[in-house]
Amino acid sequence: MINRIPQEIKIDPSSIRQTFREINIKLFCCRYWILEEWTCFDLSVPFWRVYYNTIEGAEIIYNNRSIMLNKQNLIIIPPNTSFSTRLNTTNVRSNNESIAGRKFTEADTREQIAKTNKLDHLFIHFSLGFPLDYADAGIFCLEMTDQKLKLIEEIRHTCIQDKAFNFFDCLNVNILIGLCLMQLENFLTDFKIMDQRVFNAMAYVDNNYNKAITNNALAAMTNMASNSFARLFKKATGITIQQYIIKKRIENALNLIHHSDKNLDEIAHDCGFSDRFHFSKFFKKHVHMSPSYYRKNLTLF
Structure with missing residues (x-):
């Protein structure tokens, strides 16, 4: 009879639990x-x-x-x-x-x-x-x-x-x-471990930035009152929930401007903005120039 090693031992023989921070470039x-x-x-x-x-x-x-x-x-x-x-x-x-x-x-x-x-x-x-x-x-x-x-x-x-x-x-x-x-190790000091509820909310935004997302909806996912969760989120991240949502939308808009042939109306829609006007308003606030100007000159920025 052949003695078999348990599968979990083959995968990882240590019983020590490790946590790794995701690196997302x-x-x-x-x-x-x-x-x-x-x-x-x-x-x-x-x-x-x-x-x-x-x-x-x-x-x-x-x-x-x-x-x-x-x-x-x-x-x-x-x-x-x-x-x-x-x-x-x-x-x-x-x-x-x-x-x-x-x-x-x-x-x-x-x-x-x-x-x-x-x-x-x-x-x-x-x-x-x-x-x-x-x-x-x-x-x-x-x-x-x-x-x-x-x-x-x-x-x-x-x-x-x-x-x-x-x-x-x-x-x-x-x-x-x-x-x-x-080489920036001393500058990028280790950030505190994030509350899992905040992390889960951010992950949801990252995957659903093109949809309408309310504070109430995110709070409901954590079984918290909306105001309590909003305070928790800002304390953990330094910004409000809606500011984070806008940031993710702008980030993805930048990606589409660089890597697609979609026009600005299509990009606005795909990134969750109600129309091109609102897209341009928030884009200019964050990037300090209009999306049309950025697209025209992006290859040199």
Whole structure:
């Protein structure tokens, strides 16, 4: 007779219960561009960004501090960080915002671009979900390493080829983001364990943001009074239930703007807004520009 090991022992022989935090990196865009103009007075947006330039000449101004983009530094910026940008390839200072550029192609070289007073610019936009999307504002200049540089070269190569990102291309982007976040360990201090009732409500919103969601409905799922649950939610997250719902709708709208051909009316409907007017109103409040302007210029933001 053969002695069999219990299935649960085969799966995990330890009786110690472990809890793991979900890591959810949601990519909005990853592009490699040639910058001709980059004069912006406020680039505050509700998602994370990574910037990397090889050619010097781009400057970020944050809290009266100048941060130069160059091949020695990788820049990572939390959501809702207000800063301005400019190019130092010309002595002319404009009083108007201006963004211009185009995709870096296989026919381009960085040497040729530098001779024309233009810059190369890799940028990645992404979200991390709650609570990391509510990290304090800031701009972090990270030292370049051989591992990061290798990933950047592979990512830029994918962008230049203008092909769909496959699993391994996306993995490269996620690994680069992960390496950046590892260097922010002291900044991204561990958040307290969330009340399960709040977590369940957030998960419901994440999966049903396109539907009408009321405080009463979420409270009923937790067997709490509406006002009591609203106070619990705000205490745990720092924002109201309806503010969280709007944030998820805007986040998904951004994703559709980047990755679909749907018009703004369709996007408004798919993300749970009553009409395009209300969509534009909340979009502008969170992204600081209209959705039509964002769509027109998103490839350079």
